[in-house]
Amino acid sequence: MIIQLSSLTRCFGSLTAVDNLTLSIPEGELFGLVGSDGAGKTTTMRMLAGVLDYTSGEAKILGCNSRDLTVVQGEIGYMSQRFGLYPDLTVAENIRFYADLFDVPAAERIARTRRLLTFSGMAPFTDRHAGRLSGGMKQKLGLCCALIHTPKLLLLDEPTNGVDPVSRRDFWRILNDLRKEGVTIVVATAYLDEAERCDRVGLLHNGRLLACDTPQNLTKLVKSNQRAPSLEDVFVELMGEQELAVPQPSIPQPAEQQPGAEASSPAVSLEQISKHFGNFIAVNGISLTVPKGQIFGFLGPNGAGKSTTIRMLCGILSPTSGKGSVAGFDITAEPERIKENIGYMSQRFSLYEDLTVEENIAFYAGIYRLAPDKRSERTEWVIRMAGLTERRSSRANELSGGWRQRLALGCAILHEPSIIFLDEPTSGVDPLSRRRFWDLIRTLARGGVTVFVTTHYMDEAEYCDRLALIYRGELVAVGTPDELKKERAVDGVLPSLEDVFIGLIEEHDRT
Amino acid sequence: MFDRLKAMLIKEFIQVFRDPRMRIVLFVLPVLQTVIFGYAVNMDVRNIPTAILDRDNSSESRQLAATMTSSGYFRITNHISSDNEAQALLDRGTVRVVLNVEHGFSQRLQRGETVPLQVLLDGSDSNTAGVIMGYLARLTTDYNISIRSDYSLRHLGQTLSIGQVELASRAWFNSNLASPPFYVPAVITNILFIITMLLSSMAIVREKELGTIEQVIVTPIRKGEFILGKTLPFVLIGYIDVILISLVGMLVFDVPLRGSLWLLFFATTLFLMSSLGIGLLISTVSQTQQQAMMSAFFIIFPTMLLSGFAFPIENMPQPVQWLTLLNPLRFYLVIIRGIFLKGIGIAVLWQQLAALTLLGVSLLGIAVLRFRKTLG
Numbered sequence: 001m002i003i004q005l006s007s008l009t010r011c012f013g014s015l016t017a018v019d020n021l022t023l024s025i026p027e028g029e030l031f032g033l034v035g036s037d038g039a040g041k042t043t044t045m046r047m048l049a050g051v052l053d054y055t056s057g058e059a060k061i062l063g064c065n066s067r068d069l070t071v072v073q074g075e076i077g078y079m080s081q082r083f084g085l086y087p088d089l090t091v092a093e094n095i096r097f098y099a100d101l102f103d104v105p106a107a108e109r110i111a112r113t114r115r116l117l118t119f120s121g122m123a124p125f126t127d128r129h130a131g132r133l134s135g136g137m138k139q140k141l142g143l144c145c146a147l148i149h150t151p152k153l154l155l156l157d158e159p160t161n162g163v164d165p166v167s168r169r170d171f172w173r174i175l176n177d178l179r180k181e182g183v184t185i186v187v188a189t190a191y192l193d194e195a196e197r198c199d200r201v202g203l204l205h206n207g208r209l210l211a212c213d214t215p216q217n218l219t220k221l222v223k224s225n226q227r228a229p230s231l232e233d234v235f236v237e238l239m240g241e242q243e244l245a246v247p248q249p250s251i252p253q254p255a256e257q258q259p260g261a262e263a264s265s266p267a268v269s270l271e272q273i274s275k276h277f278g279n280f281i282a283v284n285g286i287s288l289t290v291p292k293g294q295i296f297g298f299l300g301p302n303g304a305g306k307s308t309t310i311r312m313l314c315g316i317l318s319p320t321s322g323k324g325s326v327a328g329f330d331i332t333a334e335p336e337r338i339k340e341n342i343g344y345m346s347q348r349f350s351l352y353e354d355l356t357v358e359e360n361i362a363f364y365a366g367i368y369r370l371a372p373d374k375r376s377e378r379t380e381w382v383i384r385m386a387g388l389t390e391r392r393s394s395r396a397n398e399l400s401g402g403w404r405q406r407l408a409l410g411c412a413i414l415h416e417p418s419i420i421f422l423d424e425p426t427s428g429v430d431p432l433s434r435r436r437f438w439d440l441i442r443t444l445a446r447g448g449v450t451v452f453v454t455t456h457y458m459d460e461a462e463y464c465d466r467l468a469l470i471y472r473g474e475l476v477a478v479g480t481p482d483e484l485k486k487e488r489a490v491d492g493v494l495p496s497l498e499d500v501f502i503g504l505i506e507e508h509d510r511t
Numbered sequence: 512m513f514d515r516l517k518a519m520l521i522k523e524f525i526q527v528f529r530d531p532r533m534r535i536v537l538f539v540l541p542v543l544q545t546v547i548f549g550y551a552v553n554m555d556v557r558n559i560p561t562a563i564l565d566r567d568n569s570s571e572s573r574q575l576a577a578t579m580t581s582s583g584y585f586r587i588t589n590h591i592s593s594d595n596e597a598q599a600l601l602d603r604g605t606v607r608v609v610l611n612v613e614h615g616f617s618q619r620l621q622r623g624e625t626v627p628l629q630v631l632l633d634g635s636d637s638n639t640a641g642v643i644m645g646y647l648a649r650l651t652t653d654y655n656i657s658i659r660s661d662y663s664l665r666h667l668g669q670t671l672s673i674g675q676v677e678l679a680s681r682a683w684f685n686s687n688l689a690s691p692p693f694y695v696p697a698v699i700t701n702i703l704f705i706i707t708m709l710l711s712s713m714a715i716v717r718e719k720e721l722g723t724i725e726q727v728i729v730t731p732i733r734k735g736e737f738i739l740g741k742t743l744p745f746v747l748i749g750y751i752d753v754i755l756i757s758l759v760g761m762l763v764f765d766v767p768l769r770g771s772l773w774l775l776f777f778a779t780t781l782f783l784m785s786s787l788g789i790g791l792l793i794s795t796v797s798q799t800q801q802q803a804m805m806s807a808f809f810i811i812f813p814t815m816l817l818s819g820f821a822f823p824i825e826n827m828p829q830p831v832q833w834l835t836l837l838n839p840l841r842f843y844l845v846i847i848r849g850i851f852l853k854g855i856g857i858a859v860l861w862q863q864l865a866a867l868t869l870l871g872v873s874l875l876g877i878a879v880l881r882f883r884k885t886l887g
Contacts, residue, residue: 314729316885335884340731350726352522354529359522366518367730412726 002027002153002184003048007057010043017043019207020057025186025200027152030179032198033188034235036430037401040207041188042081045157048186049078062153074102077151079142081158087131091122094130095144102149109148116144120174135302136167143174154178156187160194164301164456166502172197192231192431193458193498203235205430210238232459235431265328267292267419267450268313273322275308282308284473285322290452290466292418295445297464298454299501305473306454307347310423313452314344327419343417347424349408353397357388360396360411368415382410385440402433409440413449420444422453426460438463458498467497469504476504515732519740523714527744537710541702541752545759548698552821553690556642562589562606564597569617571658575628576610578654584646597631607633608643620658684852691764696847697820699756700840703779704786704814706752707745709807711790714741716803719794728884738879742787749783750776760851769854778846778864784871785839791878814840839874842866 003025010018018040025031035041046052047059050069059066062075069076085094092113099109117123120140125133130141139159146154156175160168172194175185187198195201195215202212211218215231222229222237268290275283283305290296300306311317313326315335324331327341351360361382365375383392386406388399396404405425413420422441426434438460445451445465453464461467462481469476469484477484485494488503495503527533561579565572579585588606591597597609611629619626630647634640663669685692718724727737753775760766768775789810797803816822817831818840824832835841842863849855849863857864 316725316728318885336731339729342729344726344729346722346725348722348725350721350723352526352723353721354526355522359525363518363522364730366521367515367727367732369514369731408726 001025001060002029002062003186004060005057008044008047008054008059009056010040010047010052011055016207018047018054021207021209023202023209023212025184027184028179028182030175030185030197030199031187032195032201033186033204034190034192034195034201034231035188035204036190036433038206039204039430041190041204042157043207044204045078045080045155045186045188049076049080049155051078074149075152077146077149077154079146079154079156079159081161085130085138085142085145088129090127090129091117091133091141092126094141095148098145099148104149112148112150113144116147119177120144121170134167136163136170139163139167139171140174143171147178152184154183154185156185158188158190160189160191164304164505165458165498166301166505168194169502192235195231201231203238205239232431236435239430239432265325266290267294268296268324268326268452270309270313270324271322273309273312273319273324275305275312275317276320281473283312283319286470286473286475288468288475288478290450292450293445293448294465295441295451295453295463297461297467298452298470299456299461299467300454300470301456301505304470306470307423309470310344310421310452310454313338314342314421315339340415341417341419343412343415343420345408345412345420345422345425347427349404351396351404351408351411354395356395357383357386357392357399357407360407361414364411364414370415378414378416382407382414386410401429402436405429405433405437406440409437413444418448419450419452422451424454424456426455426457434460458496458501461497469501471505471508474508476508515736516740519732519736520743523740523744527748537706537748538751538755541706542755542759544702545695545698545756546763549691549695549760549764552694552698555688555690556639556646557584558586559584559608559643559646560588560606561585561608561610562591562597562600563587563610563612564591564594565610565612566614567612567616571617571620572612575612575654578650578657579610582646582650584643584650601631601633604633607639608647689765691760692766692852693848694820695756695760695764695766696851697818697844699753699760700782700818700844700847701815701820702756703749703752703782704840705811707749707783708786708790708793708810709804710748711742711745711787712793712797712803712807713800714745715791715794716797716800719797720799732884734879734882734884737884738791738882742791745787745790746780746783749779749786753779766851768851770850771856774856774860775847775850778843778850778860778867781864781867781871782839782843784875785867788871788874788876788878791882792874795878795881795883814838817841818844820844836866837870839867839870842870 001024003023005021005023008018008021008023009016021044033041033044043052047054047066048061050061050066050073053067061069062072064072086097089097095113095116096109099113104112114123117126120143122137122140122144125137130138133141143156143159146156160171163171168191175187176197179185187194189195198215200212200214201218203210203218211221211234218231218234219229222233266289269288271287272285273283273287274281274285286305286309298306298309308317312319312331313324315326315331315338318332318335326338329337329341331338352363355363358379361379362375365379370378383389386403386409388394388403388407391399391403396407399407409422409425426437429437434457441451441453442463453460455461464481466478466480467484468478477487479487481497482494484500485497488495488500527537563576565576576587580587585608589596589600591600591609597611600606601609609631611631613627613629616626616628628651632640632643682688715724718727757766757768757775761768790807793803793806793810797806817824817827817835817838819835820840824835824841827835846860846863846867849860
């Protein structure tokens with residue numbers, strides 16, 4: 001066994017981050033550790049890498065106690081969430097630095113560097129500064145640095161977080177090649193589709209291992225008679241059992257919407273809108289229209305210009321050129337009128353951490369000037385919608401991802417806006433909360449609210465009425481999910497949205 | 512009407528007072544600092560450690576030493592016998608003054624000669640050295656008078672009576688020339704400046720860093736409402752600190768408050784416009800709390816050193832004196848010392864008040880104009 005954990009526990013004060021974890025991983029296995037934010041993935045990975053001490057239990061890594069890994073340190077490659085790349089050093093200099101740290105002899109270093117660079121497709125960028133690489137390339141460079149001393153065991157903590165689908169696919173191709181060479185790999189991830197590619201998967205929730213098996217066996221755990229249950233269904237089901245105590249929120253219908261300036265105008269319309277930051281073109285001539293009452297999905301890899309576009313629509317960033325209107329108001333001339341009619345939720349769920357649930361709601365109720373009678377009615381509505389009845393006096397920083405997300409949504413739609421903008425509303429949230437969140441969104445849309453949402457989860461894109469794909473600031477495709485799939489169908493077989501997405505991006509890169 | 516402002520204020524107060532560290536920083540530290548500074552920041556020179564190299568060892572030389580110790584300014588800590596010892600003591604800073612009484616001191620005096628008395632001073636602290644030389648000059652004069660009257664008594668059988676001038680000085684506003692009445696008002700100005708400027712700049716930048724500002728600026732809140740909501744709490748905290756520090760000064764250090772309390776508050780309001788204006792300006796140019804902190808420190812030091820709190824502005828080179836006209840602390844310091852010690856009012860202080868108003872309105876105005884309800 002490469003890794004042998006028995007009753008491994010780690011506490012931070014009163015919080016048990018990892019609870020009684022027993023697990024063994026044999027040589028050559030690709031093991032996936034799956035869980036949402038705060039599930040204990042990073043804590044586990046750090047204990048495996050020997051950089052964090054455990055509270056009780058035992059962890060044996062390559063036969064050594066993880067409290068003292070000095071002997072086997074050279075056999076372990078560890079890539080933390082923010083792998084320590086030096087932005088001012090070039091790709092080659094970064095690799096060389098890590099090679100020197102591990103005392104790799106010069107001849108060997110040169111040979112291995114060449115091999116790793118070819119293998120990862122980074123060879124053309126040897127002289128580029130790490131700080132100027134894209135997210136996906138940074139991850140690949142991080143991996144090269146972690147592999148320079150040819151470790152037996154590779155520990156990867158969320159290596160593909162926030163990386164676009166194309167780079168993610170490349171990354172997994174590399175991992176597969178490494179596995180063939182006999183490297184044992186433990187990878188922590190929040191993406192369940194990635195977990196399906198592992199030999200075995202451990203589902204971690206609130207520090208406890210809910211299940212651990214091959215993906216095939218895990219899907220058999222689903223009791224409901226779905227035809228082809230995915231790992232996500234497994235997760236939702238297993239976690240659902242754990243969270244039975246949480247009351248299912250009943251979703252009240254929002255009240256009748258006030259019409260915008262012109263009842264017949266589309267909710268959002270953009271004409272050749274661009275935004276430049278210095279020399280950098282973040283958004284390049286995007287035009288699109290979103291009719292009222294639609295769920296409009298805005299897809300694209302990190303840095304494609306999604307957030308920039310949403311911010312221009314919300315009137316908090318002024319476009320360099322082009323025209324646009326939201327709720328019938330011009331985005332450059334009347335940003336303050338727009339703000340009265342929209343709800344906006346940024347990807348960081350910007351709540352005041354030191355304020356309680358009720359205080360957060362009261363703050364936004366005051367800012368939106370809700371009438372006193374309306375105020376208590378809407379407060380109750382948000383608290384019920386978010387399922388926070390029992391936690392109304394908890395501080396926001398005590399809430400877990402899903403609750404925070406629903407509270408942030410509640411604060412953003414307290415004033416019953418006719419259009420809501422959601423910027424990656426589900427990043428880092430567990431699958432169960434994600435499902436609940438999308439139920440809410442669909443209920444709102446049925447009530448006539450227009451929803452403009454960005455995401456990089458392809459399964460979520462399926463929930464949208466219409467999609468737009470944006471890449472490097474340009475609009476690559478617009479259409480309903482079915483239309484997009486049909487355009488790229490091969491012999492009548494519809495590809496997945498992810499394949500569509502990757503295909504379109506590759507096509508765009510060629511032109 | 513004031514719904515949004517009210518919501519902002521409630522939020523800000525909860526945030527400030529919920530954090531126990533913040534409560535200490537805002538209310539306990541200023542009081543502690545006043546107490547510590549009040550005792551420590553003291554320019555009085557007393558009990559100067561002194562070494563004496565007495566090669567004469569006569570009654571005259573001992574009388575000289577006695578004159579010095581009885582004055583209260585000097586304390587003979589070492590009796591030494593060589594120049595090397597004197598050097599070592601001065602090097603180590605054990606003594607500040609070495610008196611060198613040459614052999615034959617008493618004999619030459621008795622012969623009616625003028626005898627040199629060598630004094631070695633530690634001049635590294637030029638200010639203290641200057642004060643010590645003043646004391647020594649006075650003591651030497653006293654000593655001369657006493658040996659002269661002794662001489663006349665012994666040789667002429669009567670005391671010499673010649674007319675002489677006696678100095679009758681009275682220090683106005685601070686009759687004991689004590690340090691606290693001069694420094695406590697300065698501590699008020701400095702603490703008020705640091706707290707309001709630093710915290711107001713951090714408060715907005717913190718929202719930027721956490722991303723909460725993004726959520727707030729997509730609401731219909733007006734710029735003015737946001738800025739007022741962010742600054743009013745610090746105005747209130749500023750008043751509380753002024754009261755706290757004044758009370759400590761009056762009760763612990765007997766600092767008199769001779770002027771009008773209302774004028775003090777009015778001047779404080781004018782001053783807060785400047786310090787909050789600077790804080791806001793910093794927050795418009797900083798993206799992280801660390802940047803805000805750095806910018807604030809670069810402003811704090813020159814502002815404090817060039818305010819006249821310890822170093823008189825009149826002694827500064829002319830160009831620097833012009834520069835201090837941009838320093839709100841300089842004017843506030845004159846006002847606050849005037850109110851505390853001299854009990855003067857608007858009739859005397861109107862120029863400083865006008866300058867503060869001008870600075871406050873322009874700084875706050877620039878900050879508000881620069882503040883945008885947009886990102887990037």
